[in-house]
Amino acid sequence: MRHIIAVLLENEAGALSRVAGLFSARGYNIESLTVAPTDDPTLSRMTLVTNGNEEIVEQIKKQLNKLIDTVKVFDLTEGPHIEREMMMIKVRAAGENREELKRLTDIFRAKIIDVTDTSYVVELTGASKKLDAFIDAVPAGLIVEVVRSGPTGIARGDKGLTL
Amino acid sequence: MDMNGVDLSGAEIVVQALIDEGVEYVFGYPGGAVLHMYDALFKQDQVKHILVRHEQAAAHAADGYARATGRCGVCLVTSGPGATNAVTGIATAYMDSIPMVCISGQVPTPVIGSDAFQEVDTVGITRPCVKHNFLVKDVRDLATTLRKAFYIAMTGRPGPVVVDIPKDVTDPNIKIPYHYPREIQMRSYQPTEKGHLGQIKRAVELMLQAKRPVLYTGGGVVLGEAAAQLTELARLTGFPLTSTLMGLGAYPMTDPQFIGMLGMHGTYEANMAMHETDVLIAIGARFDDRVTGKIEHFCPHAKIVHVDVDPSSISKNVRVDVPIVGQVASVLTDMLGLWKEQAPVGTGRPVADWWAKIEEWRRVDCLHYDRHSDKIKPQFAVETLYQVTKGDLYLTSDVGQHQMFAAQFYPFDKPRRWINSGGLGTMGFGLPAAMGVQLAFPQAQVACISGEASILMCIQEMATCQQYKLPIKVVLLNNGYMGMVRQWQEFFYESRYSNSYVDALPDFVKLAESFGHVGMRVERPADLAAAMQEAFAMKDRFVFLDVVVDPTENVYPMIAAGKGQHEMHLPPSLSDRELA
Numbered sequence: 132m133r134h135i136i137a138v139l140l141e142n143e144a145g146a147l148s149r150v151a152g153l154f155s156a157r158g159y160n161i162e163s164l165t166v167a168p169t170d171d172p173t174l175s176r177m178t179l180v181t182n183g184n185e186e187i188v189e190q191i192k193k194q195l196n197k198l199i200d201t202v203k204v205f206d207l208t209e210g211p212h213i214e215r216e217m218m219m220i221k222v223r224a225a226g227e228n229r230e231e232l233k234r235l236t237d238i239f240r241a242k243i244i245d246v247t248d249t250s251y252v253v254e255l256t257g258a259s260k261k262l263d264a265f266i267d268a269v270p271a272g273l274i275v276e277v278v279r280s281g282p283t284g285i286a287r288g289d290k291g292l293t294l
Numbered sequence: 295m296d297m298n299g300v301d302l303s304g305a306e307i308v309v310q311a312l313i314d315e316g317v318e319y320v321f322g323y324p325g326g327a328v329l330h331m332y333d334a335l336f337k338q339d340q341v342k343h344i345l346v347r348h349e350q351a352a353a354h355a356a357d358g359y360a361r362a363t364g365r366c367g368v369c370l371v372t373s374g375p376g377a378t379n380a381v382t383g384i385a386t387a388y389m390d391s392i393p394m395v396c397i398s399g400q401v402p403t404p405v406i407g408s409d410a411f412q413e414v415d416t417v418g419i420t421r422p423c424v425k426h427n428f429l430v431k432d433v434r435d436l437a438t439t440l441r442k443a444f445y446i447a448m449t450g451r452p453g454p455v456v457v458d459i460p461k462d463v464t465d466p467n468i469k470i471p472y473h474y475p476r477e478i479q480m481r482s483y484q485p486t487e488k489g490h491l492g493q494i495k496r497a498v499e500l501m502l503q504a505k506r507p508v509l510y511t512g513g514g515v516v517l518g519e520a521a522a523q524l525t526e527l528a529r530l531t532g533f534p535l536t537s538t539l540m541g542l543g544a545y546p547m548t549d550p551q552f553i554g555m556l557g558m559h560g561t562y563e564a565n566m567a568m569h570e571t572d573v574l575i576a577i578g579a580r581f582d583d584r585v586t587g588k589i590e591h592f593c594p595h596a597k598i599v600h601v602d603v604d605p606s607s608i609s610k611n612v613r614v615d616v617p618i619v620g621q622v623a624s625v626l627t628d629m630l631g632l633w634k635e636q637a638p639v640g641t642g643r644p645v646a647d648w649w650a651k652i653e654e655w656r657r658v659d660c661l662h663y664d665r666h667s668d669k670i671k672p673q674f675a676v677e678t679l680y681q682v683t684k685g686d687l688y689l690t691s692d693v694g695q696h697q698m699f700a701a702q703f704y705p706f707d708k709p710r711r712w713i714n715s716g717g718l719g720t721m722g723f724g725l726p727a728a729m730g731v732q733l734a735f736p737q738a739q740v741a742c743i744s745g746e747a748s749i750l751m752c753i754q755e756m757a758t759c760q761q762y763k764l765p766i767k768v769v770l771l772n773n774g775y776m777g778m779v780r781q782w783q784e785f786f787y788e789s790r791y792s793n794s795y796v797d798a799l800p801d802f803v804k805l806a807e808s809f810g811h812v813g814m815r816v817e818r819p820a821d822l823a824a825a826m827q828e829a830f831a832m833k834d835r836f837v838f839l840d841v842v843v844d845p846t847e848n849v850y851p852m853i854a855a856g857k858g859q860h861e862m863h864l865p866p867s868l869s870d871r872e873l874a
Contacts, residue, residue, distance in 0.1 A: 193610075
């Protein structure tokens, strides 16, 4: 099963490589990993997406907790949560495709953020599956480049993952 | 003298921090990046520096010191090759959870990343084999970082911590006021002390109902200073007790309740008891593959209780029923309290039927060997060592057959007496580790049991032993082979002895003598006891005892890799039967 795990880390040099190294050393799957400082500049928040059975995911969480720089580990998939990923996709937009891609952008509530005579850059935010769906919907051969941020997430409700 | 508030350079801060930590010995080797620190060491006499002959030995010696004393080992190496040489020793300590602080020099901060002379990314290289590591880029962070390093190394599940210090951070001309924090609070690191009482209660309930209980104990009991609590628990419950390689000595091995080491070369009775047990109480042990054999066959009938300070050890390899996270000593104290409240008093040795079964297995005599051979059997050599030293010995070991024979035939009655590389299996560990032990206990008998292959991996340390007059006794079981490799090749590769013959061996007697030591060679069983007596009588000399043993002896019992615990090969001298 797919798990989205949020980790609060000390904002120290090398903290990211400790997490990345842990996954490669122990052979865990890692689908994506994003990290940035939080409102508290001494803390970074990392969101990572991994796959595995319950035992492996349990072990992943324990190993993450074991890292000395880790302050908190929280499995978003254990409760109601919101997942968002951002994508910028560059597409060939000439001739009849131009109108079709504009329509598609509107349907997905995406935005065109760069235009040339022959191309668009479309920005789209949503759950990863929605981004997948947009990519699938673009007619074959029109995609020039895809940039995805990797998912981030937050739990629903009034409680926060803070210190 | 309280140095707080005094202006010190980075180099002086490092040395003063070691003094404030109560460090007796630093094992190290100088080089460009650590010269400022070596100069600061030179100007004081509180911390003694032991000059090894290879950085691997610095780490092993600090490790041996830590294993024997329970205190933090400290080593000091230079940048680049100094650090990479130490990595094997750091990884060895990591795998066995040994508290160690390794200070490494680094090239000056302005040239980090420029492939400077003797530059290597020490923090990057050591990251997977340390509990934690630091690169200190500002002298103002130095004291606090060192305090953190010792705190992290010693608390929770112990382990090595590397502190990498660029040369400019130790500049003797830049001085700042010294402040060494007494207490460290880290929001990201708060090891668990006490176990959950509800879980301990569940464990005791299971233990009270057990018909075929086994206490399975590991290195965590030694590291957690819980030997007294474990012994009381075993006595009170009357349960049979087996130990991993790392836990030997935490419970007296000469006691009848001890049923031997378990695992790949464990006793028949221990492994059969594991196979048949209905309640397994794992204490400070981590279900290593050398213990479990094939996981599918591991303790098929058992409910499992697991006490461990490291949550990630629990249900890592084997799913357990009652996990208890906490310091072993604290958990066992609580467990003893609950047991005393609930257990029937004065029932004598409980689970009598179970013991009858175990005694039956014990009568198989799985450690049997030919005592009438005209060659020295390695088992006989270890038994003789036990008799000559009367069990009062710190014994370090290298890795291979001799290590297993020592574990099987030298019964340790106290913890911290059996010092070997269990997790990483590092050949070359024994001699430098013995140096750390001998320095910690100058009056104690210290021996290193080794093989002619292992000993050559750190043989240069005989010079260190000469410089510091360390009266270690090396007991070399010389079979002319990498014995364990040869054994596997005999069993699993149709006796194709590919590169396991140690050809062109040195004359170890002359070699020892050339370092200024005493060398002795023994070839006949009848001469062995006298030779060992003579060696141990030389209380102020390092003696190298080259014992020529039967080259074809194998370690039994043996569970082949991928087999279950009950599928042991027994010694052929018993009979050819394979109990399965």
